Amino acid sequence: SIQGTVEALLPKASRCISYNMPAFRDERVFFYFAAFKRHIGIFPPVKRHTSLILELAPHRGPKGNLSFPLNRPLPLDLIGRVAVALHVERARR
Numbered sequence: 001s002i003q004g005t006v007e008a009l010l011p012k013a014s015r016c017i018s019y020n021m022p023a024f025r026d027e028r029v030f031f032y033f034a035a036f037k038r039h040i041g042i043f044p045p046v047k048r049h050t051s052l053i054l055e056l057a058p059h060r061g062p063k064g065n066l067s068f069p070l071n072r073p074l075p076l077d078l079i080g081r082v083a084v085a086l087h088v089e090r091a092r093r
Contacts, residue, residue: 002033002040005080010087024083030090031083040074042066042082049085056082
């Protein structure tokens with residue numbers, strides 16, 4: 001699961017709800033995800049990890065948010081790396 005993956009990689013992060021979506025926070029919210037009719041969305045976009053951004057290109061929408069179709073296996077390892085990258089980006093602010 002997405003929650004289990006994020007909790008395993010970032011044990012100090014806690015679950016919360018923000019903007020009516022499941023999210024994770026560590027002082028501030030850094031990772032959101034939501035299920036839609038045909039995909040899982042991950043928010044906000046990764047902005048500072050160049051190699052990860054390139055790897056995510058096939059999943060990025062016009063605003064940079066990620067979309068993973070429900071008819072394919074969920075790449076939990078990739079989503080976990082996104083969560084860690086977003087945690088680092090938010091901690092630097």
